[in-house]
Amino acid sequence: MFDIIVVGAGISGTTFAHKVSKFAKTLLIEGKDEKSKRETLLTNIFPEHNCEFLTDIDYSDKSLFPCVHYKINYMSHKYNGIVDSMEFGAPFGYISYTEKLIDHLMQTCENNGGTVKFDEKISKVSRNSEKVEVISNKGNVYSGKLLAIATGSYGFDLQKSLGFEIPDSYKGVYVHLYGDEDRLKELSDFNYLFHINHKISDKGPFFINKGSHRLSTGFLGKSNETYEEIVSKLNRILDSYKPIQPYIAGLKKGPVKPVIGEISKHPIKNFSRDRAIVLGEAGGIVTSFFYEGLLGGIVSADIASKVIEPLLESNSNFTRNELYEYDRELRTKLLDTYFKNGAASEYLFYSSGSAMKIIWETYTKFITENSTIRRYVWDAIRSIEGYDVKRDRWLGEQIFKNLPFLTKITLGPLFLKAMFK
Ligand SMILES: Cc1cc2nc3c(=O)[nH]c(=O)nc-3n(C[C@H](O)[C@H](O)[C@H](O)COP(=O)(O)OP(=O)(O)OC[C@H]3O[C@@H](n4cnc5c(N)ncnc54)[C@H](O)[C@@H]3O)c2cc1C
Numbered sequence: 001m002f003d004i005i006v007v008g009a010g011i012s013g014t015t016f017a018h019k020v021s022k023f024a025k026t027l028l029i030e031g032k033d034e035k036s037k038r039e040t041l042l043t044n045i046f047p048e049h050n051c052e053f054l055t056d057i058d059y060s061d062k063s064l065f066p067c068v069h070y071k072i073n074y075m076s077h078k079y080n081g082i083v084d085s086m087e088f089g090a091p092f093g094y095i096s097y098t099e100k101l102i103d104h105l106m107q108t109c110e111n112n113g114g115t116v117k118f119d120e121k122i123s124k125v126s127r128n129s130e131k132v133e134v135i136s137n138k139g140n141v142y143s144g145k146l147l148a149i150a151t152g153s154y155g156f157d158l159q160k161s162l163g164f165e166i167p168d169s170y171k172g173v174y175v176h177l178y179g180d181e182d183r184l185k186e187l188s189d190f191n192y193l194f195h196i197n198h199k200i201s202d203k204g205p206f207f208i209n210k211g212s213h214r215l216s217t218g219f220l221g222k223s224n225e226t227y228e229e230i231v232s233k234l235n236r237i238l239d240s241y242k243p244i245q246p247y248i249a250g251l252k253k254g255p256v257k258p259v260i261g262e263i264s265k266h267p268i269k270n271f272s273r274d275r276a277i278v279l280g281e282a283g284g285i286v287t288s289f290f291y292e293g294l295l296g297g298i299v300s301a302d303i304a305s306k307v308i309e310p311l312l313e314s315n316s317n318f319t320r321n322e323l324y325e326y327d328r329e330l331r332t333k334l335l336d337t338y339f340k341n342g343a344a345s346e347y348l349f350y351s352s353g354s355a356m357k358i359i360w361e362t363y364t365k366f367i368t369e370n371s372t373i374r375r376y377v378w379d380a381i382r383s384i385e386g387y388d389v390k391r392d393r394w395l396g397e398q399i400f401k402n403l404p405f406l407t408k409i410t411l412g413p414l415f416l417k418a419m420f421k
Pocket of ligand 1 (some may be wrong): 007013030031044046121122123153155158172263282286291293294295297
């Protein structure tokens with residue numbers, strides 16, 4: 001019997017397995033086979049605020065973090081809203097090759113004595129007061145004292161069968177483009193481009209995450225379109241959408257076709273039940289404006305591991321009441337503070353239809369002109385501790401003040417509602 005069974009080897013499950021395997025007999029089970037898991041490239045923005053929740057990692061290891069993240073371009077049709085972290089003396093964090101980071105975390109779990117199994121999809125869970133049992137598609141049965149569900153948005157049947165809610169899901173698409181390092185530097189000096197245009201997606205951004213020799217680009221937030229429609233839109237954007245052409249000219253598409261995945265947000269209400277917890281994106285712990293999900297995965301794994309260690313030592317039954325501390329901490333440290341910002345921005349930008357363009361343009365212009373807003377962006381990316389939601393209200397007011405007169409009249413009610421989000 002294992003102490004802890006973790007289902008899903010994304011950032012949430014592997015961070016958790018990496019941490020708990022130091023003190024618990026751990027099993028990490030992943031549905032994909034080892035080769036396809038390792039070969040799914042992920043080039044992500046890894047803000048500094050993630051690092052305090054995952055400390056025992058070598059952030060200077062270029063195979064995991066190929067670049068330091070210095071600059072963001074919040075781009076509209078008219079403005080490059082550049083925020084250069086060095087204006088405030090320290091970088092934004094890193095670009096991660098997340099598939100390598102995940103691999104590294106699985107390796108440390110094994111080095112700590114944990115067991116990792118690939119190519120076994122968990123299809124059923126049962127639970128009693130003594131233990132929890134999971135059954136894989138290969139018919140194998142594993143039992144443990146506690147189950148951690150870290151299955152992202154790959155299907156919610158397991159968590160539903162245990163009485164957990166499910167978050168809202170959208171689609172995202174991305175592809176990698178390649179070029180030599182000099183060419184990538186020539187094209188742009190920012191590491192992250194964030195752009196919104198309701199014709200691309202009215203519920204999420206178009207982005208470029210720039211690594212070393214490769215960048216990842218795509219858009220997020222679609223709900224109703226088919227695979228073919230989304231991929232064809234991405235190809236049209238890459239071929240002819242003018243605002244981004246300067247940043248990708250001459251880069252080559254790799255052998256891998258665009259990848260479409262589900263992405264879930266709007267956190268569920270409860271993250272713990274008897275002998276079971278939910279981590280990361282499976283619980284919708286993804287920010288609703290930026291779709292930042294590594295943070296939610298790492299923070300939930302860190303908090304859960306700290307709550308579980310003393311419970312395991314005291315031979316706990318892992319009742320919902322005992323595990324509730326995990327929910328409480330998650331709310332205090334993340335959901336009732338940093339995530340509040342996302343809710344207001346999501347409402348303001350993604351509910352504004354065609355007015356998204358003028359609101360976004362006003363915001364990006366403001367970034368170019370005002371160092372206080374640039375400072376606020378830097379602060380939030382460096383650390384989530386003590387995140388001050390009053391700053392978001394101030395920002396909303398500034399955007400509103402700077403809108404053209406007639407737009408102000410039309411959009412007044414929207415801004416008012418956003419303030420109470
Ligand atoms: C295009 C795109 C770009 C993004 N860019 C960023 C970014 O730059 N920075 C950032 O912070 N966030 C980003 N995000 C969000 C972030 O990547 C995700 O929220 C985060 O990786 C989710 O991690 P997770 O471990 O919770 O879930 P996942 O990464 O989805 O992992 C779940 C794992 O569980 C396995 N699994 C599922 N069901 C079963 C089962 N029944 N049995 C066994 N295994 C199972 C799956 O195979 C998978 O490996 C991006 C998302 C997308 C779609």
